[in-house]
Amino acid sequence: MTLTAQQPELCLTVESAFSTVPASTYSFAELADIYNQTRVDYIVPMPMNAKRMEVYVSSYDIDLDASIVAFDADGEMAGVGMLGRRGDRAWITRLGVLPYRRGHQLGRFLMETLIAQAVRGGARLIQLEVIKGNTPAYRLFLKLGFKETRELLVIRRPPGKLTIENPLPQAGVRPLTPDEVQGCLAQRSPGASWIDETPSLIHAGSLKGLRVELPSGAAGWVIYQHTALQIGYIVLHAPWPARDDLTRALLYHLHSLHPLQDTKVENIPALDLRWPVYQELGYVEAFRRIEMFLYL
Numbered sequence: 001m002t003l004t005a006q007q008p009e010l011c012l013t014v015e016s017a018f019s020t021v022p023a024s025t026y027s028f029a030e031l032a033d034i035y036n037q038t039r040v041d042y043i044v045p046m047p048m049n050a051k052r053m054e055v056y057v058s059s060y061d062i063d064l065d066a067s068i069v070a071f072d073a074d075g076e077m078a079g080v081g082m083l084g085r086r087g088d089r090a091w092i093t094r095l096g097v098l099p100y101r102r103g104h105q106l107g108r109f110l111m112e113t114l115i116a117q118a119v120r121g122g123a124r125l126i127q128l129e130v131i132k133g134n135t136p137a138y139r140l141f142l143k144l145g146f147k148e149t150r151e152l153l154v155i156r157r158p159p160g161k162l163t164i165e166n167p168l169p170q171a172g173v174r175p176l177t178p179d180e181v182q183g184c185l186a187q188r189s190p191g192a193s194w195i196d197e198t199p200s201l202i203h204a205g206s207l208k209g210l211r212v213e214l215p216s217g218a219a220g221w222v223i224y225q226h227t228a229l230q231i232g233y234i235v236l237h238a239p240w241p242a243r244d245d246l247t248r249a250l251l252y253h254l255h256s257l258h259p260l261q262d263t264k265v266e267n268i269p270a271l272d273l274r275w276p277v278y279q280e281l282g283y284v285e286a287f288r289r290i291e292m293f294l295y296l
Contacts, residue, residue, distance in 0.1 A: 018109045019075075021080040023067035023082060028053040034069060034080050038096025043131050044287050059203040060084045060093065060194065066117040069096075072101060080201060081110040083117055084194065090118035091127040091194045094099040095137075100263055107137070111144055113169045115294070121249065122294050127194055129267070129289040138290060147290035151270035152193060154286045155278060161280070162256060168249045176209030176221060184209060184221050184237065191293060192235075193267040201225070201233050210257075212249045218242035218264040231263040267291075 009113040018190065018275075023031060029050035036047050043190045048056070056065060067082040079097040083090055092114050097106050118126050129135045174182065194200065201207060201223070208226045220238040224231050231254070238246035255263070268275065270288065 017073040017076070018070040018106060019071045019153065020113060021071070022065050022248070023069055023080070024064035026069065028057070028073065031069075033095055034077060035094055035196075037077075038080055041099055042096075043134055047230050047263060051181065053203075056094070060091075061086055061198055061203070063121070066121060067112075068110065068113055068117075070106060070113075072104075072106070079106050079110050081114050083114050085118075085121055085123070086194070086199060088122055088124040088258055089194070090121065090123040090125070092118075093128065095128075103138075107140055108144070111140065111279060113167075115144065119296060124166075126294040127291070129193070129195075129291050132288040132290055133152070137283050139277045140263055141292050144294070146294045149291045152267040152291055153272075153275065154288045154289065155265050155269050155283045157255070158281045158282065159260050159262050161259045161281070162252065164252070164280070167252055168212075168245060170215045171249050172213045172248070173253045174211055176223070176282075178207075180211075181207050181209045184223055185235070188235065188237075192267075195267050196233060196235070199234070204233055207233070210250060210253055212253065214242055214245060214249070216242065218246060220246035220250055224252055224254065225259070227279070231258055231260060231261045232265065234263070235277050236274065242272065244277050247277045248280065249277065255281065 026034070027050070029150060032050050032053040032080055037052070039046060055061065062082050062084045068078060069080040070078070071145040072078045078101040080094065083092060092111065095110060097110070113237070116127060128141065128146065130141060132151065185201065192198070200246040204225055206225050206227055207223055208222040209221055209222045211219060218239070223235045225233040236247055236250060238250065267289065
């Protein structure tokens, strides 16, 4: 698709040869196409289609009126950036520049425009994640005042039956009711990233849960999104001192129930002490993100 800046809504941004159109001007199919064009050579491919874009916008409270598609001085589409909002927090996401336009300050223009949009919306904090290894983007975000907070893991488990025996056969396991799923989510400790915090999970829907109780009386739960092809949004509650045993049992029963689903879990802190247990159950690291905050 070839897009030009012929729309009457086009408005020039102050002190820049670039111009912007609100992302709400476009359909989800068009936005997916624009985004895919900017990511054809990205360090981690993340292609989208119309349905995925619609779900993404809904799940993460993306404000399409504040999100932008950028054009160069010739009126040719050159980049895209999206802004999510919850209360006085905002996050910048789906940022992309066409390969031939890189190196011309368009990335900085996109970021400064989105930061200004967040400020106008009352944001006190702006969050983002950059894939570890994307040095140009990381340096740009530092220049704009963002500070690194932590490293996050994106991990996967391919479909397949477990190769280990039930680690705690005496443990009791039962599914959670929908009301119990909501109650467990309400009790979560703070600290999740915007991708996997509770509002994102609720928006995503299709949530299920399991509760495991050990013979000692220690209990934990796992909540996850279950779709036809994938398990995602895994949230584990496995309190100390039975943390590892509960994690092991919860993951074992989760994948015993759903052996044919691919599993993807985003934004587990790299310092999470349960990560070795995930690995025991067949999880591998796909890539890492660096979380960054800008306080206003």
